[in-house]
Amino acid sequence: MRLGSRGSPLALWQTRAIADALQLHHPGLQTEIVIIRTEGDRNRQDPLSVIGGRGVFVREIEKALICGDIDIAVHSMKDMPTEQPPELHFPVVPARGEVRDVYVGRDGQPFTGRRDGPSIGTGSLRRRAQLLAVNERVELREVRGNVDTRLRKMREGEVDGLVLAAAGLIRLGREAEITEYLPMDVMLPAVGQAALGVQTRRGAAVEALLAPLHDAATGWAVTAERAFLAHLSGGCMVPIAAFGECRGERLSLQGLVCSPGGEQVLRHGAEGPCEQAVSLGQELAEVLLASGAGDILRAQRDGA
Numbered sequence: 001m002r003l004g005s006r007g008s009p010l011a012l013w014q015t016r017a018i019a020d021a022l023q024l025h026h027p028g029l030q031t032e033i034v035i036i037r038t039e040g041d042r043n044r045q046d047p048l049s050v051i052g053g054r055g056v057f058v059r060e061i062e063k064a065l066i067c068g069d070i071d072i073a074v075h076s077m078k079d080m081p082t083e084q085p086p087e088l089h090f091p092v093v094p095a096r097g098e099v100r101d102v103y104v105g106r107d108g109q110p111f112t113g114r115r116d117g118p119s120i121g122t123g124s125l126r127r128r129a130q131l132l133a134v135n136e137r138v139e140l141r142e143v144r145g146n147v148d149t150r151l152r153k154m155r156e157g158e159v160d161g162l163v164l165a166a167a168g169l170i171r172l173g174r175e176a177e178i179t180e181y182l183p184m185d186v187m188l189p190a191v192g193q194a195a196l197g198v199q200t201r202r203g204a205a206v207e208a209l210l211a212p213l214h215d216a217a218t219g220w221a222v223t224a225e226r227a228f229l230a231h232l233s234g235g236c237m238v239p240i241a242a243f244g245e246c247r248g249e250r251l252s253l254q255g256l257v258c259s260p261g262g263e264q265v266l267r268h269g270a271e272g273p274c275e276q277a278v279s280l281g282q283e284l285a286e287v288l289l290a291s292g293a294g295d296i297l298r299a300q301r302d303g304a
């Protein structure tokens, strides 16, 4: 089985984890990891908002999947646009780990409760807006590069701190650098954060082999989060966040839309049966639209 992956250390860790899980369930299965360079990997200079965030880390990988160069693709679910080529899908969603974002501070001082305005490296509109909403004095900078590069630049003094996904740091073995886990009420994570997107051609024979990797609770949660995002027609260019969680048969979902400067934060929650994950996400999006999210999203799209 050929598994397509980006070449970053995080992407390779994630793809190896899927290959290992497959071999555990199917002893003797041969796997090969095929590294695919994406536009996001090639273009390290321009901000993501200029090269067009939508799908820049996935398009080439999807092409390889469609033409049969690889059998499955392993992505960070967070980086996947809500729409994908009609012949592709995610047949399984493996269990996700720690979903929260974290603050990594150069001097080890936590972010929450600070009165001064630290300089923080993050290009994510979602993170920028939520940081500004709790501390309008923060100075936001874009620090590009993969997780290791960003940590190095921060340690060298380019910024006082970084906000990153806990999952990425933990996977790279750099959990010890975490200064503070940001509470969900300060920093709601990205749709699909910490989950892996295991993508195949619809109906491919490999789907039977993937079946044991599915985690129903993560699957429902991610389905609701992505339905929420899709209903807002949001990509990664608008400050949108969501977090779904299954407890038994029930699914709870929190969703957030905010203005880029953090002045306006619209946040609501919903709860329902797991089986209704899609409508739960859509209904929560409707609640936010009714409370003014449409204006924020429109202004962001027109003005950006």
Ligand SMILES: NCc1[nH]cc(CCC(=O)O)c1CC(=O)O
Pocket (backbone or CB within 6 Å): 076, 077, 078, 079, 147, 163, 164, 165, 166, 167, 168, 192, 193, 194, 195
């Ligand atoms: N945007 C890049 C990206 N894609 C997935 C992760 C981390 C793992 C995850 O959230 O699934 C990261 C780094 C980060 O946001 O800190």
